[in-house]
Structures are given as C-alpha cells and as structure tokens.
Amino acid sequence: MSFDLPSDTILPVSAVTVRLDAAPHPFTQAHAAAIEANWQRETEANPALFNGEVALLSSLSLTDGQLAGRCHIVRYSAFLYWRRLRPVGGAGHVYTHAMLVSADNALIAIRMGAQTVNAGLIYFAAGSFEPADFQGGQADLEFNMHREVGEETGIDLKRFPHEAQYHVLSKTTGTVLFRRYFLDRQADEIAADIRSHVRADADPEIEGPVVIRSADDLPDRLAAQMPDLIAWHFSTPRA
Structure with a gap:
C-alpha cells in the first residue's frame, strides 16, 4: 500500500483509474474495536448520522499525469474514525x-x-464515492459529480459544458479531483434556484449556496482544499 502524490500542489491529470478492491480494507480490520467505539460517540453527539457505505483508498499515485488508485468499500463509521x-x-x-x-x-x-x-463548512457540492459510483469496478468521476450536485443543489450538470481535463490537489484531509462547469446564468440567479431547491427538500444536506466572487474576499469556514481551488480559478483562464 502506498501514496505517492505531491502535497498542496494543483496538477493536471490526463487519466484517472481508481479501481475497487472487493477485499476488506486493512484499516477496518486493524481498528475494528476502535471504529465501533468511535461510532457510538459520534452517534450520541449526532443521532442523524447514517452508517452507509463509502470508499476508502489503500493506494494512490500520480505518474506522468496518470492518477491510479485502489479503494475498498467501508462503513461510514470506519471513514469517520479514519x-x-x-x-x-x-x-x-x-x-x-x-x-x-x-x-x-x-x-x-x-x-x-x-x-x-x-x-457549517463551505466547499463545492460533493460526496464520497459510494458503491453506485463504480462502473465495471472503476470509479466513474462524472457520475459521482452529477449525482452529488443534483442531490444537493438541484442543478443538472449534463446541461452545461465543462473543461475536458481534471486537476488534482492532495491535502492532509484528502485528495480532490476537480474540473470546472460553466453555467449560463448570473451567480445570484443560480443561488436563488439552489435556495428554492433546499426549501423544497424534506431532508436537505446543505444550508444553502455561497457565492465567491474573488480570491481576495473569502467567506468564513472554508474547507481545507478551498483556498487553493479558489485562487487557481481566478488566476486560470477558461481552457
């Protein structure tokens, strides 16, 4: 098991292959008791938590622009302990x-x-890979993005153009693969539609939209990856 990726640096990615390994993740086997004890603490503090299934990596590397990884499906309780x-x-x-x-x-x-x-954290609509995001044993990045953005904001990404290339940023908190989607309306209109979607959702995951107009005027409670991504966007012309 290895992780070979530069930290805190945004890099272009020409290909992504993140494969699903059906074997249990060694992390869950080594920490089974601690995972259960931590889950009890987490659910006592937040009974709304659901112990579903998400993907946890056991390896990830970037070689000549090609990102390759291996992951395993674990319970959310294991992810929270990690x-x-x-x-x-x-x-x-x-x-x-x-x-x-x-x-x-x-x-x-x-x-x-x-x-x-x-x-309270601010980031782009997203979620961990789940079993449904794997097609033929490989993570489908586009499917994951479309699913999560649709669920949280009501926006159908299939309607909008996007940059062909992904970029990657690795932080201590995790590794994000991202690309820009270009919507055809003003920010205030998009935000209003997202607020309407949240109001109509019986159990919304998000509090609401946050519009970021400049790298020099950042909101509070940004997730760890966000300052780098925001700075990159406002300094990088559309491809």
Missing part, C-alpha cells in the same frame, strides 16, 4: 469537485447543513 486519525499510512480519501462557474465568473459553493459531520 478522519479522526488522519493522516494514516495505508488509508486515504479521494473525492471529486464540480466547480460551478457562473456567467459572471463567480464560483458557486455550498455551506453544509447543521446535521452533517461537516456542519
């Missing part, structure tokens, strides 16, 4: 960000709802 310990040798997290760009070049992020483990 989060408490990170960084952990032999275990990591990879996820995607669809960076929503308005017609007036603002970024449309979201603030997570109070009932979630990331309560």
Whole structure:
C-alpha cells in the first residue's frame, strides 16, 4: 500500500483509474474495536448520522499525469474514525469537485447543513464515492459529480459544458479531483434556484449556496482544499 502524490500542489491529470478492491480494507480490520467505539460517540453527539457505505483508498499515485488508485468499500463509521486519525499510512480519501462557474465568473459553493459531520463548512457540492459510483469496478468521476450536485443543489450538470481535463490537489484531509462547469446564468440567479431547491427538500444536506466572487474576499469556514481551488480559478483562464 502506498501514496505517492505531491502535497498542496494543483496538477493536471490526463487519466484517472481508481479501481475497487472487493477485499476488506486493512484499516477496518486493524481498528475494528476502535471504529465501533468511535461510532457510538459520534452517534450520541449526532443521532442523524447514517452508517452507509463509502470508499476508502489503500493506494494512490500520480505518474506522468496518470492518477491510479485502489479503494475498498467501508462503513461510514470506519471513514469517520479514519478522519479522526488522519493522516494514516495505508488509508486515504479521494473525492471529486464540480466547480460551478457562473456567467459572471463567480464560483458557486455550498455551506453544509447543521446535521452533517461537516456542519457549517463551505466547499463545492460533493460526496464520497459510494458503491453506485463504480462502473465495471472503476470509479466513474462524472457520475459521482452529477449525482452529488443534483442531490444537493438541484442543478443538472449534463446541461452545461465543462473543461475536458481534471486537476488534482492532495491535502492532509484528502485528495480532490476537480474540473470546472460553466453555467449560463448570473451567480445570484443560480443561488436563488439552489435556495428554492433546499426549501423544497424534506431532508436537505446543505444550508444553502455561497457565492465567491474573488480570491481576495473569502467567506468564513472554508474547507481545507478551498483556498487553493479558489485562487487557481481566478488566476486560470477558461481552457
């Protein structure tokens, strides 16, 4: 098991292959008792938590622009315990960000709802890979992005153009693969639609949209990856 990726640096990616390994993750086997004990603490503090299934990496490397990884499906309880310990040798997290760009070049992020483990944090609508995100044993990045953005904001990404290439940023908190999607309306209009979607959702994951218009005027409670991504967007012309 290995992780061979530069940290805190945004790099272009020409190909992504993140494969699913059906074997149990060694992390869950080594920490089974601690995972259960931590889950009891987490659910006592937040009874809304659901012990579903997510993907946890056992390896990830970037070679000549090609990102390759191996992951295993674990219970959310194991993921939360990994989060408490990170960084952990032999275990990591990879996820995607669809960076929503308005017609007036603002970024449309979201603030997570109070009932979630990331309560109050701001980042682009996203979620961990789940079993449904794997096609033929390989992670489908686009499917994951479309699913998560649709669920959280009501936006159908299939309607909008995007940059062909992904970029990657690795932090202690995890590794994000991202690309920009270019929406055809002004930021305030998009934000209003997202607020309507949240109001109509019986159990919304997010508190609402956050519009970011400049790298020099950042909101509070940004997730660890966000300052780098925001700076990159406002300094990088559309491809």
